[in-house]
Amino acid sequence: APTRKAPKYATLVNRQWSNATYDFIIAGGGIAGLTLADRLTEDPNVSVLVIEAGPFDWGQEGILVPGIFQPWWFFWPNLVSTPEPGLNNRQVGAITGQVVGGGSAINAMVYVRGDTEDYDAWGALQEDSTLSWNDMLPYFLKSETFTEPDAQFAQDANITWNPLVRGSFGPVQYTYPQHSYPGGEVWYNAANAVGLPHIEDPLAGHKAGVFPMPSVLDAATGTRSYAKVNHYDRVSAARPNYHILPSNMVSKVIFREDCKTVRGVEYVPTAGGNATVALASREVILAAGGFNTPKVLQLSGIGPKPLLDKFGIKVISNLPGVGQNLQDQPTLTVPLTFTNNLEPNSNSLNTDPAYAAEQYALYQSDKKGAFTVISSLGTNIAGVSLKQATPDFLDIVAAARAANPADSLPADVDPTVLAGYEAQREIIISQFENENVSVGNLHWGTSDNALVYHLRPLSRGSVNIVSTDPLVNPEINFRTATDPIDQAVYTALFRKNRELFATPEMQALGPAEASPFAEAQTDAEIDALLRDNINPTNAHQCCTAAMMPKSLGGVVDAKQQVYGVSGLRVADISFWPFQTGGSPLGTIYAAAERLADIIKAEYGISSL
Numbered sequence: 001a002p003t004r005k006a007p008k009y010a011t012l013v014n015r016q017w018s019n020a021t022y023d024f025i026i027a028g029g030g031i032a033g034l035t036l037a038d039r040l041t042e043d044p045n046v047s048v049l050v051i052e053a054g055p056f057d058w059g060q061e062g063i064l065v066p067g068i069f070q071p072w073w074f075f076w077p078n079l080v081s082t083p084e085p086g087l088n089n090r091q092v093g094a095i096t097g098q099v100v101g102g103g104s105a106i107n108a109m110v111y112v113r114g115d116t117e118d119y120d121a122w123g124a125l126q127e128d129s130t131l132s133w134n135d136m137l138p139y140f141l142k143s144e145t146f147t148e149p150d151a152q153f154a155q156d157a158n159i160t161w162n163p164l165v166r167g168s169f170g171p172v173q174y175t176y177p178q179h180s181y182p183g184g185e186v187w188y189n190a191a192n193a194v195g196l197p198h199i200e201d202p203l204a205g206h207k208a209g210v211f212p213m214p215s216v217l218d219a220a221t222g223t224r225s226y227a228k229v230n231h232y233d234r235v236s237a238a239r240p241n242y243h244i245l246p247s248n249m250v251s252k253v254i255f256r257e258d259c260k261t262v263r264g265v266e267y268v269p270t271a272g273g274n275a276t277v278a279l280a281s282r283e284v285i286l287a288a289g290g291f292n293t294p295k296v297l298q299l300s301g302i303g304p305k306p307l308l309d310k311f312g313i314k315v316i317s318n319l320p321g322v323g324q325n326l327q328d329q330p331t332l333t334v335p336l337t338f339t340n341n342l343e344p345n346s347n348s349l350n351t352d353p354a355y356a357a358e359q360y361a362l363y364q365s366d367k368k369g370a371f372t373v374i375s376s377l378g379t380n381i382a383g384v385s386l387k388q389a390t391p392d393f394l395d396i397v398a399a400a401r402a403a404n405p406a407d408s409l410p411a412d413v414d415p416t417v418l419a420g421y422e423a424q425r426e427i428i429i430s431q432f433e434n435e436n437v438s439v440g441n442l443h444w445g446t447s448d449n450a451l452v453y454h455l456r457p458l459s460r461g462s463v464n465i466v467s468t469d470p471l472v473n474p475e476i477n478f479r480t481a482t483d484p485i486d487q488a489v490y491t492a493l494f495r496k497n498r499e500l501f502a503t504p505e506m507q508a509l510g511p512a513e514a515s516p517f518a519e520a521q522t523d524a525e526i527d528a529l530l531r532d533n534i535n536p537t538n539a540h541q542c543c544t545a546a547m548m549p550k551s552l553g554g555v556v557d558a559k560q561q562v563y564g565v566s567g568l569r570v571a572d573i574s575f576w577p578f579q580t581g582g583s584p585l586g587t588i589y590a591a592a593e594r595l596a597d598i599i600k601a602e603y604g605i606s607s608l
């Protein structure tokens with residue numbers, strides 16, 4: 001591979017010029033984008049431009065301090081779903097970050113890897129893929145540094161871990177919040193009492209049981225460890241070859257005369273204005289997240305031909321899967337009242353100014369206390385397998401197998417997309433049978449609501465452009481709860497949450513579900529309640545440019561290269577075939593580390 005001198009520009013590009021040339025241009029400076037940019041620019045001869053739709057944050061406490069958590073600073077504006085057919089046509093806000101660092105700058109910092117079966121199945125779905133849990137584990141370790149909590153605190157807070165699955169040298173810092181509320185221990189014991197055992201290490205590949213949540217908290221500073229800090233600030237001073245252009249949106253990928261080989265990108269100011277072209281001598285890498293990567297692909301002529309034809313976009317590669325296969329991890333907030341809740345709890349920072357002042361002083365002096373916890377979240381969570389959720393789990397499995405997969409997708413679905421869904425569906429149903437694999441999470445932050453998460457939906461949604469204007473948001477249709485099996489699984493999880501709150505441990509606190517939740521008792525009543533109250537998104541949108549064979553509606557190959565063109569890859573959460581049982585951030589960092597090695601090997605790019 002040719003080696004070239006890096007251009008001598010200021011590291012932070014804050015002006016634009018036409019036809020600037022880089023080796024790699026990355027669309028989107030979120031988790032995947034900045035991880036790749038960092039690793040590729042380890043070689044001083046490789047130049048990288050990251051074009052990011054959002055601005056740099058200005059170090060506000062709402063981003064840095066978990067207890068002050070104000071994610072709305074950088075929500076992508078005006079993102080709303082279509083009326084959701086499975087949710088009584090409710091329209092819901094769709095959330096994703098628009099800021100340097102992407103979701104990592106505003107997320108809830110919960111760090112939980114997926115199950116071993118997830119990564120093994122992703123690899124098995126794709127020809128020539130080496131992807132598996134064993135392949136991913138070294139990249140999890142490379143991506144992160146775990147700081148052990150104080151030994152006495154760990155013992156008191158049920159924190160245990162297996163050092164073999166915890167990294168020590170990577171850029172992403174994580175530890176545990178240095179705080180626990182008394183109600184958290186009660187809930188922990190109640191979870192044990194309903195058959196959810198203590199998990200030694202939720203990062204070891206299984207987590208069907210209860211555990212304290214690891215958090216991407218930098219133990220040294222007490223602040224959020226996010227991609228801007230761990231993959232840009234950490235290295236930028238020494239990397240004149242690593243540029244970020246903030247507040248600009250890639251509108252489309254542009255191609256050479258052969259209509260196949262990538263030439264660069266066109267981009268526009270996010271606030272509106274003229275388009276500019278930047279050229280990539282090697283590759284363009286899309287890392288714009290689960291909603292926007294498919295949008296950029298479609299605007300570039302890569303997507304379902306009928307959609308592209310509708311907007312008069314020249315078809316570069318007819319890939320019916322682009323923008324399909326949308327999945328999230330729906331959430332349900334169960335409102336609660338208590339006659340005898342313990343104080344302090346996760347509401348106390350809001351209701352008790354003296355407590356808040358004392359905790360803030362403790363945070364400032366020792367990086368400990370309630371401000372190390374994301375406000376509104378507690379510190380414990382429980383993964384629940386379908387068998388743990390309901391003794392009738394095999395009935396749900398049988399019903400899922402008996403159903404016709406085509407009934408779960410829109411009538412006009414492309415046959416390849418349907419074939420891919422059928423393959424995924426069988427994998428997910430077999431996960432339902434596995435007592436080690438979680439299908440949901442239960443969480444109580446110790447105040448006035450409990451959360452029930454659905455991790456492995458069978459329903460599939462879509463993201464499709466509605467305009468050729470790059471500043472217009474795509475149409476987002478989650479199609480949550482359109483598959484009846486999802487409702488059966490969610491009902492089992494909802495009942496499991498009730499079982500937990502009915503234990504003597506929790507009953508001592510006098511909890512009651514608020515109306516209309518308390519009234520819902522039969523399966524039919526719970527089904528109706530869920531349709532009125534499920535939030536289709538936990539901001540974990542994924543899988544809209546999936547790594548699967550083209551015959552299965554896939555968009556990228558085993559090296560995450562987009563089918564039908566050369567010089568274009570997808571690095572972000574869009575490449576996932578289906579959701580894992582974890583929270584996404586750790587998998588995205590690790591997968592980007594893995595992709596960086598794939599690209600470096602191809603071009604002979606050196607590492608530090």
Ligand SMILES: Cc1cc2nc3c(=O)[nH]c(=O)nc-3n(C[C@H](O)[C@H](O)[C@H](O)COP(=O)(O)OP(=O)(O)OC[C@H]3O[C@@H](n4cnc5c(N)ncnc54)[C@H](O)[C@@H]3O)c2cc1C
Pocket residue numbers: 027028029030031032033051052053054071095096097098099100101102103104106107108109110111112248249250251287288289290292293296538539540541572573574583584585586588
């Ligand atoms: C409020 C919130 C809470 C969350 N909580 C958790 C949690 O606790 N744990 C967890 O694991 N995950 C959590 N997540 C999810 C997690 O943060 C995301 O899954 C993750 O950030 C996705 O990484 P990514 O690299 O795929 O994309 P992102 O990190 O979303 O980065 C994509 C970037 O691309 C930019 N972009 C988009 N379009 C363009 C374009 N056309 N041109 C240029 N730039 C573009 C965006 O502005 C964004 O910065 C949460 C997310 C949110 C929003």
